[in-house]
Amino acid sequence: VVKIALPGHGYFELHDMGLFDVRGVGERLRVYELAGLGRLRTAIELARAHGFSRFVGRDRETDVLESALARVGEGSGEVVCVAGEAGIGKSRLLYEFAQRCREDRIEVWEGHCRARAQSLPLMPLLELLRSYFGIGERDTGRAVREQIAGRVLLLDPSLHDELPLLFDLLGVSDPGFPAVRIDPEARQRRLFAVLNRILATRSQRSVALFVFEDLQWIDPGSAAFLENLVDALPGTRTLVLASFRPPYEAEWMRRSYCGRLALAPLGLRSRRELLRDLLGADRSLDGLAKRIGERARGNPFFIEEFVRGLVDTRSLVGERGAYRLARPLEEKTVPSTVQAVIAARIDRLGEREKQLLQTAAVIGREFTERELRSVAGIAEPEAHALLRALLGDELIYERALVPEVQYAFVHQLIEEIAYHSQLHDRRARMHAHVAAALEELYPERLDELAARVSQHLEQADEPLAAARWGARAAAWTGFADPPGALDQWRRVSELSDAAPDSPEAVAIGIWSRIAIMNFGWRLGAEEQEITRAFEQARELAERSGDMRSRAMVLGMYAHTRVVAGDAAAYLDMHRESIRLADQAGDPALRVAMVGTPFALFMTGHLREALRTMEPAFALWAETQRSARD
Amino acid sequence: VSGSPYADCMWFRASIRLYLGELTIQAARAETERALAMALEHPDAVDALGAYVALIGICSFEGDGEAALEHAARAVELAERAGGLWAQSKAHSERGQAHVLRGEWNEAIAAETRSLELARTFPAGMLWEPAALAQLANAYLGAGDAERARDAAEQAVAISAKGGSRLIELWAQVPLVSPLIGVQATHASAELDPGARAEIERALGRAETLIQELGAKSVEPFLHELRARLAQLTGDTPRYVRELTEAQRQFAEMGADPQAARLSAELAPAAT
Numbered sequence: 001v002v003k004i005a006l007p008g009h010g011y012f013e014l015h016d017m018g019l020f021d022v023r024g025v026g027e028r029l030r031v032y033e034l035a036g037l038g039r040l041r042t043a044i045e046l047a048r049a050h051g052f053s054r055f056v057g058r059d060r061e062t063d064v065l066e067s068a069l070a071r072v073g074e075g076s077g078e079v080v081c082v083a084g085e086a087g088i089g090k091s092r093l094l095y096e097f098a099q100r101c102r103e104d105r106i107e108v109w110e111g112h113c114r115a116r117a118q119s120l121p122l123m124p125l126l127e128l129l130r131s132y133f134g135i136g137e138r139d140t141g142r143a144v145r146e147q148i149a150g151r152v153l154l155l156d157p158s159l160h161d162e163l164p165l166l167f168d169l170l171g172v173s174d175p176g177f178p179a180v181r182i183d184p185e186a187r188q189r190r191l192f193a194v195l196n197r198i199l200a201t202r203s204q205r206s207v208a209l210f211v212f213e214d215l216q217w218i219d220p221g222s223a224a225f226l227e228n229l230v231d232a233l234p235g236t237r238t239l240v241l242a243s244f245r246p247p248y249e250a251e252w253m254r255r256s257y258c259g260r261l262a263l264a265p266l267g268l269r270s271r272r273e274l275l276r277d278l279l280g281a282d283r284s285l286d287g288l289a290k291r292i293g294e295r296a297r298g299n300p301f302f303i304e305e306f307v308r309g310l311v312d313t314r315s316l317v318g319e320r321g322a323y324r325l326a327r328p329l330e331e332k333t334v335p336s337t338v339q340a341v342i343a344a345r346i347d348r349l350g351e352r353e354k355q356l357l358q359t360a361a362v363i364g365r366e367f368t369e370r371e372l373r374s375v376a377g378i379a380e381p382e383a384h385a386l387l388r389a390l391l392g393d394e395l396i397y398e399r400a401l402v403p404e405v406q407y408a409f410v411h412q413l414i415e416e417i418a419y420h421s422q423l424h425d426r427r428a429r430m431h432a433h434v435a436a437a438l439e440e441l442y443p444e445r446l447d448e449l450a451a452r453v454s455q456h457l458e459q460a461d462e463p464l465a466a467a468r469w470g471a472r473a474a475a476w477t478g479f480a481d482p483p484g485a486l487d488q489w490r491r492v493s494e495l496s497d498a499a500p501d502s503p504e505a506v507a508i509g510i511w512s513r514i515a516i517m518n519f520g521w522r523l524g525a526e527e528q529e530i531t532r533a534f535e536q537a538r539e540l541a542e543r544s545g546d547m548r549s550r551a552m553v554l555g556m557y558a559h560t561r562v563v564a565g566d567a568a569a570y571l572d573m574h575r576e577s578i579r580l581a582d583q584a585g586d587p588a589l590r591v592a593m594v595g596t597p598f599a600l601f602m603t604g605h606l607r608e609a610l611r612t613m614e615p616a617f618a619l620w621a622e623t624q625r626s627a628r629d
Numbered sequence: 630v631s632g633s634p635y636a637d638c639m640w641f642r643a644s645i646r647l648y649l650g651e652l653t654i655q656a657a658r659a660e661t662e663r664a665l666a667m668a669l670e671h672p673d674a675v676d677a678l679g680a681y682v683a684l685i686g687i688c689s690f691e692g693d694g695e696a697a698l699e700h701a702a703r704a705v706e707l708a709e710r711a712g713g714l715w716a717q718s719k720a721h722s723e724r725g726q727a728h729v730l731r732g733e734w735n736e737a738i739a740a741e742t743r744s745l746e747l748a749r750t751f752p753a754g755m756l757w758e759p760a761a762l763a764q765l766a767n768a769y770l771g772a773g774d775a776e777r778a779r780d781a782a783e784q785a786v787a788i789s790a791k792g793g794s795r796l797i798e799l800w801a802q803v804p805l806v807s808p809l810i811g812v813q814a815t816h817a818s819a820e821l822d823p824g825a826r827a828e829i830e831r832a833l834g835r836a837e838t839l840i841q842e843l844g845a846k847s848v849e850p851f852l853h854e855l856r857a858r859l860a861q862l863t864g865d866t867p868r869y870v871r872e873l874t875e876a877q878r879q880f881a882e883m884g885a886d887p888q889a890a891r892l893s894a895e896l897a898p899a900a901t
Contacts, residue, residue, distance in 0.1 A: 182711035183675050190710065522713050524751030563715065565755030568793020594637045602756070604795030604843040606645045616638045 053304050054277035055096050057270025058089065061261055065097045068259065069106075069239055073207050077233030081253055082243040084263030086413055087301030087338055090243040093263065094211055097241070101209050108209045113217040114365050115416055119491060120451045121477045121484040122169075124212060125222040129170060136403035137368060141172040141444045148172075156201045162194045171448030171476070184482035185522065192225065196232040203236035214412065215244035221481030227252045265298025274300060277321060278307045284325040291329070295336065301411060302338040308394060309341045312348050342417045349393065356386045357395060361418035362430040362456075366399055366408040374437040375430060432460035435469075447476040451488065458495060467495035467508045474515065486519040493533070506540050510549045513537035514556050521560040530560055547584035551577045551593070559595035567603045574599045578612060591616040633671035639664035640683040647687065647883075650846030654691045654884035661687060675711040678704055678720065685723045690847060692880075692887035694730035701727040715757075718747035722761040729767045737768035759789035759797045766804035778804065795839055799848060802836035806855050810862055821863050829859055850879035854892070870896065 019028040061082075068078045082090050098108045109132050111124030129135075133147045148166050152159050164179035169191060173179070182190070202208060212218075212226060230240065230252045252258065266274065275289040296302035307323075310316040316323040335341045346354060359376045360367050373383045387407065390396045395418075399408040409415040419427070435456040438449050446453075454469035474488035489512045496509035513533040520530045534557040541549040554577035561570040574596040581590045594616075600609035643660035646652040652660070665680035681704035688697035701724040708720035725740035744761040762785035769778035785801035809829045833855060840848050857872035877892035 180711070183713045183716065185713035186675065186711040186716075522715060522751075563756050565758065565788065565792040565794070567756070571793075591634045591638070594634045594641070597638065597641050601641060601645060602794045602796050604799070604839070604845075606649055606843055606845070610642060610645055613638045613642055616634060617642075620635050620638075 052092075053274060053300070055092060056273045056277070056300075057266040058093050058096075058263075061093055061263065062097065064259070064261055065093075065241070069101070069207070069209075072237055072239040075235060075237055077203075077236040077238045077240075077257065079230055079233065079240040079242060079252075079255070079258040081258060081260045082241065082263060083246055083248075083260060084243075085245060085299070087299045087411070088263045088265065089300050090263055091213060091411075092300070094213065094241055094243055098209060098211055106207050106209055108211065110211040110213070111222070112365065113212070113214040113219075113222070115214075115217055115412060116419075116455075117364070118217055118219050119487065120455060121219050121473065121481055121488065122221045122225070123452075124218060125225045126170065126448065128210070128212075129166075133170075135170070137406075137442075138403055141174075144170060144172045145174055152198065155198060159194060159197060162190070165191050165194060171445050183522075184478050184485065184519070188224070188481060192228040195225070196228065199229065199232055199238060200236055203238050207237045207239070210238065210240045212240070212242040215242055215250070216248040219484065220487060221477065221484035223250065224481065224483070226250075230255060230258065233257060266300055266303075267298070268293070271296075271298060271303065274303055275307075278304065278323075279316070280318070280322040280324075282318070282322070282324040285323065288325060288329065296338070299338065301413070302341070305338055305341040305345070306335075309335070309345055312345055312393075338413060339417060342414055343421060345393070345395070346414075346418055346421055350389070352382075353386050353389045353393075356383075357390055357418045358422040358426075359430050360396065360407070361409070361415045362427060362459075363434050365412060365415050366406060369405045369407070370441060371434075371437055372407075374441060375433040377433070428460045431456040431458075432462065435460065435465075447472065450476060454491075454495075463495045464499035464502065464505055464508075467492050467499060467505070467512075470495055471508055471512065474512075478519070482519055482523055486516065486523055486525065489513075489515040489519065493536070503544070506544045507549075509540045510537050510544070510553065513540075514552055517556045517560050521563055527564070530557070534560075547580050548586055548589055551580035551584055551589060554580065555593045555595055558599065562595065562599045562602065567599050571599060571603055571605070582615075587615065587619045591619055633668050633676040636664045636668035636671065636676060637679055639667065640680045644683045644686060647690065648843070648845045648847050650883065654687055654886075656884075658684065658687050675707060675716055678707055678712060678716050681707070682719060682723055685726060689726060689730060690883065690888075691885045692730065692891065694727060694732075697727035697730050698724070714747050714750055718744050718757045718761070721747065722757060722764055725761070725764045725768060729764060729771065732771060734768050734772035738765065738772065741765035741768055755788075755792070756794065759785040759792075759794065759801055762788070763797065763801040763804050766801075767807070770804060770807050778807070779809065782807075795843060796845075799836060799839040799843065799845060802832050802839065803851055803855065806832045806836070807858075810855070810858050826859075826863075833859070847883055850876040850883075850885070850888070853879065 017031040017033055020031045021028055065080060068080050072078055082093060084090050098110070101108050109128050111128035113124045114120075117123055133144075133151050135144050135147050139147070145163075145167055148170065149163055152163060152166065164174065164177055165187070167173050167177075168179050179187075199208075210229065215223075215226075218226070226240075226242070227250065233240065234257060253260065271293040272289065275292060279285050279289060292303060292306050296306055307316070310329075311323070314326055315329060317326045318324050335344060346357065349357065356372070356376055356378075360372055363371055363375060369383060369387065372387075373380065376383070378386075387396070391398065391407075394410055395414055396407045396409055398405065400406040409418070422430075435453045438453050438456070439446065442449055450469045451473035454466045454473055457463075457466035457469060460466075470488055470492040474485050474492055477488050478485035493509060493512040493516065496505050496512060499505040499508075513536055516525070516533040517530050517537075519525070520533065534553065537553040538550070538557075541553045554573050558570040558573040558577060561567070561573075577593060578590070578596050581593055594613075597609040597612045600606075600612060640661045643652060643657045643664065647654070647657040661680055661683045665677055665684065668677040668680050671677075681700045684700045685697045685704070688694070688700065701720070704720040704723050705717075708716040712720070721740050722744035725737045725744060728734070728737035728740060741761050741764050745758060745765070748755065748757045748761060762781045766778045766780075766782035766785060769775070769781060782801055782805035786798055786805055789795075789798035789801055806829055809825060809832065833852065836848075836852055836855075839845070840852065853872045853876035857869045857876060860866070860868035860872060873892055873896055877889050877896060880886075880892065881889035
């Protein structure tokens with residue numbers, strides 16, 4: 001702590017108070033006042049200390065970004081899309097540029113898309129907003145609301161009424177200040193409008209940089225947000241950098257203010273420069289650099305991993321920048337892909353370190369020490385020792401130290417390979433542990449985390465529990481991302497089908513399909529999908545024998561047909577739904593089924609429509625009488 | 630299915646009873662305004678849209694363009710703020726209807742065109758398509774473009790008839806007849822084309838059948854007025870006066886005072 005607190009590390013903001021005499025200490029000591037957290041809360045720069053190689057061969061690309069930043073400073077918002085294969089240096093380029101911006105006091109916000117997380121709604125968006133509002137993982141709901149309100153109202157006090165929307169989005173609704181209930185599509189529009197206002201107002205004060213990494217894994221809701229952000233850029237002093245692996249494409253990339261930067265493999269000179277930095281110039285290395293350069297085909301991450309692999313196997317001895325070849329390299333031991341290099345490095349770890357790395361990979365690209373300890377079931381001292389070893393092997397790095405220690409895999413490929421290098425049964429067990437840990441560690445964020453919990457339970461081969469959490473996630477997602485909610489409900493229906501037969505699985509199966517119909521007709525889902533959802537829901541409802549479910553399924557489907565302009569053909573279905581609702585003996589359900597009188601009205605059955613509504617008025621009168629009494 | 634079913638039921642009931650001739654304009658409005666108040670108190674903001682639509686419908690019976698436009702402005706604001714495409718399509722169509730009532734044809738065309746764009750964006754908008762087309766036909770007719778009016782009205786009738794939306798079909802028959810009469814009226818010097826006359830009679834007959842089937846007594850005065858226009862075109866003055874008088878009487882009886890006053894003013898010279 002003392003070491004990282006020193007000026008220059010950036011973790012803390014320190015004011016120099018000058019030199020002081022301290023009793024018992026021979027020399028005068030410089031004393032600093034601790035003024036707060038520093039600008040480098042995220043500690044990827046630790047990775048530099050842990051062996052980031054020299055940044056080479058990207059002068060042209062850096063110039064492109066600098067030019068874009070200069071134009072943005074003049075009030076012309078832009079996007080630069082950085083495309084390239086895994087390991088080619090996209091993240092590094094963005095990191096170097098973001099660091100340079102931070103040094104110039106330009107605010108930088110980042111959202112990362114994750115492998116295996118496309119079904120997790122809004123993850124990168126939430127990450128970006130959490131960093132924008134300065135929200136910590138362990139902040140309470142109240143603290144989060146205060147952070148959001150403080151930042152938003154300082155920017156634009158007229159956004160006060162929109163705060164509940166942001167609270168809902170970040171999973172910290174205030175029961176005393178609820179959001180107005182509006183159609184899901186309208187909620188999304190409004191949320192986007194609020195975010196655009198924040199962007200525009202903020203941009204009047206200074207230039208800002210938004211970074212989105214790995215768009216090939218973006219979820220639909222975050223993609224919609226990104227498109228909205230891109231549309232709102234003109235006239236703002238905002239630069240958006242987005243990276244992805246081809247062949248990812250998005251429609252917004254065709255906008256005139258969106259540029260593309262394709263990262264090519266490093267050229268010969270840059271490869272030499274990088275290898276010289278990594279290896280040094282010992283005469284024993286003659287020919288080695290050429291072989292590595294050829295095998296890695298200009299992919300800098302491959303080059304780095306190759307060298308690390310040789311160091312691990314003691315083929316190279318010495319230290320970085322001053323290695324020598326200890327024994328000749330046999331051709332058959334030279335891996336042909338970067339994946340093979342990483343797999344071999346992981347294989348060479350000690351058993352405990354390897355297991356911990358694999359467990360971390362199940363949690364995801366980033367993980368806190370608390371999460372890891374909870375999932376792995378190990379005590380703090382052992383966790384520290386193992387993590388130190390993994391840090392030393394440059395497989396992970398400390399991403400943040402405050403408000404709690406957070407780690408991340410040095411590269412997405414390491415996480416992917418560590419994840420897939422374990423047996424299915426162990427991985428499934430770990431997924432179950434992660435789900436339990438998330439539930440236990442973040443009781444105030446369960447709506448937001450429900451999709452993650454559900455996904456872990458699905459991987460743990462617990463489809464019913466996954467469906468239950470998926471339904472919670474879908475209900476929450478519907479607030480801000482209707483297409484995302486529809487996708488979640490589709491997933492929930494599949495999970496309920498995969499679950500062992502039980503009343504709960506059937507109920508979730510029915511409800512998810514009613515939701516698919518409800519979101520589907522609003523969002524323009526294919527007629528076939530709506531009809532399939534109806535048929536499956538009807539079968540489940542009939543099997544369950546539950547009159548309420550049968551009534552709701554019929555009523556919902558008939559409503560989708562009426563609004564699609566096919567009212568007359570589905571009148572009998574509406575009538576049947578009312579009959580079933582009557583049989584169910586649930587007056588509230590009967591009242592809620594206003595789709596039937598609407599259909600009767602549109603098809604001209606005016607008197608029948610009136611008769612259908614009579615029970616609603618009878619119940620209303622009774623409710624009013626009870627309220628008076 | 631809905632966030633505020635009681636409010637929905639209240640304005641449904643008021644609208645239906647107005648159609649059936651069981652409520653006057655004033656009584657229907659009072660009940661719909663109660664439904665609107667209830668919907669506005671409900672947490673689902675967009676619930677109020679149905680009540681605004683119902684109030685605009687009442688204004689159409691009454692012929693009150695001012696009030697209709699006021700309700701339509703609120704409906705559009707609400708739909709833009711809190712509704713999906715479905716709600717927005719309907720709200721823009723209602724604004725178009727309000728402009729038609731006020732004789733603001735270009736504004737009406739723009740609003741109905743916007744409604745159609747939205748309705749055609751997704752399958753669930755198809756219910757509103759014929760309603761918007763019917764209003765678009767009225768707007769084109771007012772703007773003097775009888776051909777396009779007729780085309781829009783024919784589409785409205787075909788689509789609503791196909792889907793079995795008899796209520797929309799009924800309202801689409803009215804602008805279907807009007808442009809037919811309008812086209813003939815532009816050739817006033819000539820005899821009424823027998824083919825056109827048969828077509829007009831057929832459309833009027835279908836409208837009459839729908840009124841009977843639905844029991845939509847309140848639409849009858851609109852039909853009498855159309856028959857009066859046809860009689861006027863063919864020079865049948867006694868029938869013109871008879872039909873217009875009946876329309877005026879029925880409008881007055883249902884409390885549609887502006888409509889009744891408009892026809893009274895037209896009838897005054899005929900009476901002298």
